Amino acid sequence: MDLGLTGRTALVCSSTGGIGKAVARALAAEGADTVVCGRRGDRARAIAAELPSAIGVEVDLTAPDGPAALVAAAVEHFGPPDVLVLNGPGPRPGPAHELDVADADGALDALLRPHLRLVGLCLPAMRERGWGRIVAVGSSGVAAPLPGMALSNLGRAALAGYLRTLAGEVAAAGVTVNMVLPGRIETERLAAVDAANAERSGRTVAEVTEASLATIPAGRYGRPEEFAAAAAFLCGAPASYITGTALRCDGGLVRHL
Numbered sequence: 001m002d003l004g005l006t007g008r009t010a011l012v013c014s015s016t017g018g019i020g021k022a023v024a025r026a027l028a029a030e031g032a033d034t035v036v037c038g039r040r041g042d043r044a045r046a047i048a049a050e051l052p053s054a055i056g057v058e059v060d061l062t063a064p065d066g067p068a069a070l071v072a073a074a075v076e077h078f079g080p081p082d083v084l085v086l087n088g089p090g091p092r093p094g095p096a097h098e099l100d101v102a103d104a105d106g107a108l109d110a111l112l113r114p115h116l117r118l119v120g121l122c123l124p125a126m127r128e129r130g131w132g133r134i135v136a137v138g139s140s141g142v143a144a145p146l147p148g149m150a151l152s153n154l155g156r157a158a159l160a161g162y163l164r165t166l167a168g169e170v171a172a173a174g175v176t177v178n179m180v181l182p183g184r185i186e187t188e189r190l191a192a193v194d195a196a197n198a199e200r201s202g203r204t205v206a207e208v209t210e211a212s213l214a215t216i217p218a219g220r221y222g223r224p225e226e227f228a229a230a231a232a233f234l235c236g237a238p239a240s241y242i243t244g245t246a247l248r249c250d251g252g253l254v255r256h257l
Contacts, residue, residue: 011070019182024047024051030232071122091152093149107154135177183254226249
């Protein structure tokens with residue numbers, strides 16, 4: 001299937017590792033001019049160098065001027081983004097009863113506020129051209145809150161509510177807004193979560209992993225490239241009538257449609 005992304009500009013947030021890197025590679029393989037970014041500038045540039053048409057940008061998206069600097073770099077090299085993939089590092093694991101207001105502010109600073117700024121910067125040009133794709137990397141916790149992941153559940157649910165509202169406002173302008181919800185995908189982040197669960201529960205990491213796999217009907221963790229394929233489709237031209245949706249890529253982990 002041709003996703004119609006040749007010559008389109010795709011900005012992929014937090015794309016120096018894990019899911020973000022896989023999405024950047026998938027979009028680049030479809031012909032998009034790709035902006036790879038993250039706090040590790042050397043890593044962003046190294047990944048970009050491996051892609052057909054890409055730049056690597058060092059940026060901290062939680063800094064007040066981070067989103068504007070990133071979009072400016074994209075515009076300078078390739079033009080205004082046609083595709084915006086919202087992604088960010090997950091907050092620390094922990095139960096809800098231990099949270100305070102400062103914790104909640106931190107989750108919103110990482111998972112909501114930078115994305116609001118990025119959408120505000122990219123959306124006007126998308127609407128003017130009559131074509132745009134906004135795809136957010138969420139979590140299966142948006143569909144069913146995950147035990148022990150209170151901060152992630154809070155921040156990603158807030159983003160989901162904003163994006164679902166936005167989708168209805170911009171659909172007539174040719175801009176689609178969707179989320180892809182990963183379950184347990186084999187990344188450094190998942191390894192860190194399993195290690196934290198093991199420490200908290202007094203079990204070994206192997207025992208935690210075995211118990212986790214038992215909850216997944218597919219019987220395994222997902223691969224980043226499997227997630228990236230789903231995200232790339234929603235970024236493409238054939239997905240022009242899909243908006244306001246949350247697509248789960250979780251091997252059947254969440255047991256409802």
